[in-house]
Amino acid sequence: MHSEPIEYEKPASLREFESIYAAKAEDAKILSGGTDLHVLIKEKLLAPRLLIDISDLPELRGISYDPVRGVTIMAGTKIAEIERSPLVKEHAPALAFAAANLGSNQVRWMATMAGNICHASPAAETPPVLLAHDCELLIARQGGERTLPISRFFLSYRKTALETGEYVKAFRLPPLPARAAVSYRFKGLRKAMEIDMLNIGAYLELGEDGTSVNEVRLAMGSVGPVTYRAVVTEQKLKGMRIGEEFFAAACDGVVQEATPIDDVRASAQYRNRVIGVLTRRALEECLHRIGERRG
Amino acid sequence: MSKRDFDVIGKGVTRKDGPKKVKGEHEFADDLQFPMMLHGRIKRSDIGHGRIVRIDTSRAEALTGVKAVLIGAETPIKYGIVPQMPTEYALAHEKVRFYGEPVAAVAAVDAETAEQALDLIEIEYEALPVYTTPEEAMAEGAVKIHADNRFPGNIAYEADQNFGDVDEAFRNSHYVLEKTFKTSYVNHAFMEPHCAVSKFDTNGELFIWSTTQVPHYLHRHLSKVLQMEMNRIHVKVTGVGGAFGGKGEVSNNELISALLARKAGRPVKVLYSRKDVFLQHRGRHPIEMRVKVGVDKDGMITAIDYDGTMDGGSYGGWGLVILFYTAAMLHLPYDVKNVRFNARRIYTNKPTCGAMRGLGGVQPRFALESLLDQIAIDIGMNPYELKKRNAIGLSHETVSGQVVRHCEFRKCLDQAVELSGYKEKHGKLPFGKGIGLAGGYYISGTAYTLYMAYKPHSSAMIRVDNESGVTVYCGATDIGQGSDTVLGMMAAEKFGLPFESVHVVSGDTSLAPFDLGTFASRVTVAAGSAVCKAADNIMEKIMPVAAIQLGVRPGQLEARNGKIFSVFEPGKEIDFWKVVEKYIDAHGPLTATGDYTPPRRTGNFKGANIGHSPTYGFSAQCTEVDIDTETGEVRIVRVTEAGDCGQPINPVSVEGQVEGSIVMGMGQALFEEIKVGKDGRLLNPSLHDYKIPTMADVPELRTTFVDSYDPDSPFGAKEAGEGPIQPVIPAIFNAVYDAIGVRFTEMPITPEKVLQALDAKKKQEGKGR
Missing domain, CATH: 3.30.365.10 (Aldehyde oxidase/xanthine dehydrogenase, molybdopterin binding domain)
Structure with a gap:
């Protein structure tokens, strides 16, 4: 680790940013909110030579909605803006809720969702909801863009699928089918300013009959090195009917697929037990939301 | 009056x-700036216990911008808030006793340069075994953490007091209950970290601005450590952003700023980070205590027997005084004729424990109020009834000779019970919901100075x-x-x-x-x-x-x-x-x-000077909880407090003290715990990982006063800053018992412990059937 002073650049346009980043990505870190990055630097866990501040780039801000493509959230949008956005509240209320439970108000006005996912902590608030929405990431670099489902973004602990020179540019949440909903549940020791002991994002889509299960997505946080989906359970639940058997299968399934460890926040045993409880509550909330949507 | x-x-x-x-x-110490002012930073040990073999500061001294480097050998004068038992140095001298102990200090033109210089200081240690629990420190053959300690087994000090005939009283008791309680290692978590700025004028007089509770004791310590006459030292307290006892003794940064200022010939500011605050610590002593209480068939307390081991951390601090306060605070606010207290404070290789809001009272109160609650339930009496029967009257003298000149504790019990609906709710709420009652009291001052003076x-x-x-x-x-x-x-x-x-x-x-x-x-x-x-x-x-x-x-x-x-x-x-x-x-x-000058009272036993106070404040609380039996989460719904602080001088301030006490106690009951690794390293020394309650956790607080006026006090007033924390923790624990029938005896009650206890209970009940 070097001890030279860190250089700082603040490009005035997305174009300028892309060219600086293309040239110096190896030694650079993108500074957007800094709520994780500065902590890591201060703790001497990271020592970038260059910080590229994109926090004021207008091209990276904003939330929009289109009935075909769904909700698009630009990467530099502040968590507090997501929390308060009428569009997000309408089309992805669970994301607004998760955003509202990230850090403090001060942190939420600094932090961005791109920072939250690129930090790739298994305890982060937004990844479970984004996974439940099957969000698509727009990943860019100088001279090119690609899309990637978020389910392929988290590779391992604090490691993502971004390649050198690439950055997250936008999030796209596809429109929800008529009988579908997403929910988010978490468990921390206290009620705010918490690193979760556990969290879960759930997606539930019912068939036209309103009782058969078309599709389920269950994304668990803090039970493994990354936030990930309980894909085996999801498959098992497909086609089942809503009822006690369905909930029991969901709870048993996530417990089977969770791989928690003991750490300062909670024991593996506790996590294994409560992930099932949260799963049930999250799915019940989805059902409730579907009911509400249908009036 | x-x-x-x-x-x-x-x-x-x-x-x-x-x-x-x-x-x-409002001006705090860190707001102060002086021309030519330097910034001091502290090099801390990266082992938990060991001898200092060699310190090489030459590379740090050579760094551009560094104006002074200081090590312990330059200031080998021991000090301590209890002057008869000095144990500490401004910087570790010859050995380090905890992971993160200050070993060297640097003053430089800015904080970044000072921090960079710290990395250039080389220190070689000869490691000694690290004891992070009293059991390890007391084990046979354990190395002495303080070589000149006159007690064996790393015992810093012992206390035994015995009033009446405890054994005889137990023999004649209708019911006796004994349990072992454990309290946790908690920090004050005040908002403002320690900060001190020292400046010598041309005439060699020292001016120090610091965020301290005790300018007088800082004055004395500076005189001792810097070997200067007190009349050449001027202590000025800046704004203080919370202290709760944590700034109630001299902090290393104060001495270090003065020593560096003298060495560099320029003003020096030493500001702590939050991690430094956790290492300076002086928080509440974890105590493991076995407590036994007997009652007669009317629920009148016959005797209390206490045996406790306090984990003191590495230095003396206020420890000796707190040990005896714990003895003094065992029986009030109840009338108890037979009391036995055996306890010891143990040195361990951890940041030093000390004074923290309600010191001496919080741990024994937790045990006593929990036991009385359980005893009442076991003998088929409402806990309120039992506590009311035993409560002292308008004035009282304890078996240990403490004179309570004015007390409205019974009113506190009545008012808290009445306003909360305790009698209607206790034992009658659905599973998962509960209400708990506890009482408490605190001194309004002491009878003696820490050094002999009239x-x-x-x-x-x-x-x-x-x-x-x-x-x-x-x-x-x-x-x-x-x-x-x-x-x-x-x-x-x-x-x-x-x-x-x-x-x-x-x-x-x-x-x-x-x-x-x-x-x-x-x-x-x-x-x-x-x-x-x-x-x-x-x-x-x-x-x-x-x-x-x-x-x-x-x-x-x-x-x-x-x-x-x-x-x-x-x-x-x-x-x-x-x-x-x-x-x-x-x-x-x-x-x-x-x-x-307070009345001087004493007695004919060891520690008899401690616990006397001109007057005492009292309080009672009823706390309601709601437990999520699937996740184990304990949510505090409402706290109803009735306090006897005499005439409140500024009622808004008293309410603030009560509300702050409740939130602080609640943090200790449910969340807070400094975690220590095997090597003595603190695992969560930040407010990110050390969890104090947030506003979102604060329950409905109903703060009330009982009609009270102490005619011998200024405008009838008594304390309100430390009494209200006394009932908080046991009221929560008693409410949890009422909610799920589990008697917790260890802080904090985490969701995990709740689930484990519910499982164990289910198993037990299964067997019973």
Whole structure:
């Protein structure tokens, strides 16, 4: 680790940013909110030579909605803006809720969702909801863009699928089918300013009959090195009917697929037990939301 | 002094520091800047216990911008808040006793350079075994953490007190219950980290600005460690952003800033990071205590037997005093005739424990109130009934000789129970919901100084003139509790002037007359008495002047609403300031002093000086919880508090103290715990990982006062800063028992422990069937 002073650049346009980043990505870190990055630097866990501040780039801000493509959230949008956005509240209320439970108000006005996912902590608030929405990431670099489902973004602990020179540019949440909903549940020791002991994002889509299960997505946080989906359970639940058997299968399934460890926040045993409880509550909330949507 | 209608006392005045704090205008130590000022940083040990073999500072000294580097060998003078038992050094000398102990310090032109220099200091240690628990430290063959310790087994100090005949009382008891309780390792988590700025003037006099509760003890320590006469040292307390006991003894940064300033010849600021605060620590002692209580068939307490081991951490600090306070606080607020106390404080290789809000009381209160709750339930009595029966009356003398001159504890119990609906709810709420009751009390000051002295504990001077108005000079220290407000209100009431017109100069050893400092909930009674006496002395000087002007006898006069008037002929009045002018024209400057010395009481046993107080505050709380039996989460729904703090001087401040106490106690009951690795390293020394309650966790708080007035106190007042935390934890634990039938004896009650306990209970019940 070097001890030279860190250089700082603040490009005035997305174009300028892309060219600086293309040239110096190896030694650079993108500074957007800094709520994780500065902590890591201060703790001497990271020592970038260059910080590229994109926090004021207008091209990276904003939330929009289109009935075909769904909700698009630009990467530099502040968590507090997501929390308060009428569009997000309408089309992805669970994301607004998760955003509202990230850090403090001060942190939420600094932090961005791109920072939250690129930090790739298994305890982060937004990844479970984004996974439940099957969000698509727009990943860019100088001279090119690609899309990637978020389910392929988290590779391992604090490691993502971004390649050198690439950055997250936008999030796209596809429109929800008529009988579908997403929910988010978490468990921390206290009620705010918490690193979760556990969290879960759930997606539930019912068939036209309103009782058969078309599709389920269950994304668990803090039970493994990354936030990930309980894909085996999801498959098992497909086609089942809503009822006690369905909930029991969901709870048993996530417990089977969770791989928690003991750490300062909670024991593996506790996590294994409560992930099932949260799963049930999250799915019940989805059902409730579907009911509400249908009036 | 008698009770009457007051104009200022008992009214919620606006604190003068309030708007300034809200607007960021109130000056804290870190706001201070001086020309040429350097920034000091501390190199800390990266082992938990070991001998210092070699320190090489040459590379740090060579770094551009570094102006001074200091090591322990340059300052080998031991100090301690208990002067008979000095154990500490400004910087570790010859050995380190905990992971993160200050070993060297650097002053540089800016903080970044100082921090960079720390990395260039090379230290070689010879490692010794690290003891992170009392059991390890007490084990046979354990290395002595302090070589000159006269006790074996790393025992810092022992206490045994025995009153009445405990064994006989147990033999004659109807029911006896014994349990072992464990409290956790918690920090005050005050908002403002320690910060001190030291500056030597050309004449070699030292000026130090610091965020301390105890300018007087800092003054003494600086004199000792820097080997300077006290009259060449000036201690000035800046704004204090919370302290709760954590700034109630000298902190390393204060001594280090002064030593570095002397060495560098320039002003030096040493500001702590949050991690430094956790390493300085001085938080609550974890205690493992086996407590046994007996009752007769009417639920009257027959005896208490206590055996406790306190984990003191690596240095002495306030430990010895706290050990004996724990003994003193075992029986009140109940009338107990037979009490036995055996306890020891153990050195371990961890940051030192010390004074923390309600010291001495919180741990035994937790055990006692839990046991009494369980005993009541076991013998089929409502816990309120049992506590009420045992509660002391209007005045009391304990078996250990503590004299309670005024007490309204029974009113507290009645009021909290009444307002919360405790009797209707206890034992009757659905599974998962519960209500718990606990009582508590605290001293309003101490009887003795820490060193042998007969001087007054508090003194005040008041100056009145037509140019500057009323200025109260008092050494008491406002650490955020609002003592400047309270002392100013008292003077205003005495002079019949509005609070806003009184200025208070405090916390400055050069400007203000002597005061011991802010601890033991002593300021309102002690400094308040001194201010009242000084004010009375001023009135005694000016009343004869007013009397002559009005042509009446001085004894008929009263001061109110800016006037001095005859109580018999209210038409005969004169403006207060007119009288002051006449007095000064005739006699010269108008000043007066007042002082206060508490009653000196003692007994014929070890530790007998400790626990006596001029008067005591009391409180009772009923706490309601709601437990999520699937996730184990304990949510506190409502706390109803009834407090006897005598006459509240500034009720808004008292409510703040009560609410703060409840939230602080709740954090310890449910969340807080400093975690320590095997090597002695702190695992969560940040407010990110050390969880104090947030506003989102704060329950509905119902804070009430009982009608109370201590006629021997200034304006009838008693403490309110440390008493209200006493019942918080046991009330929560008792509520949890009421909710799920599990008697927890260990803090904190985490969701995990709740689920485990529910499982164990289910198993037990399964077996029972």
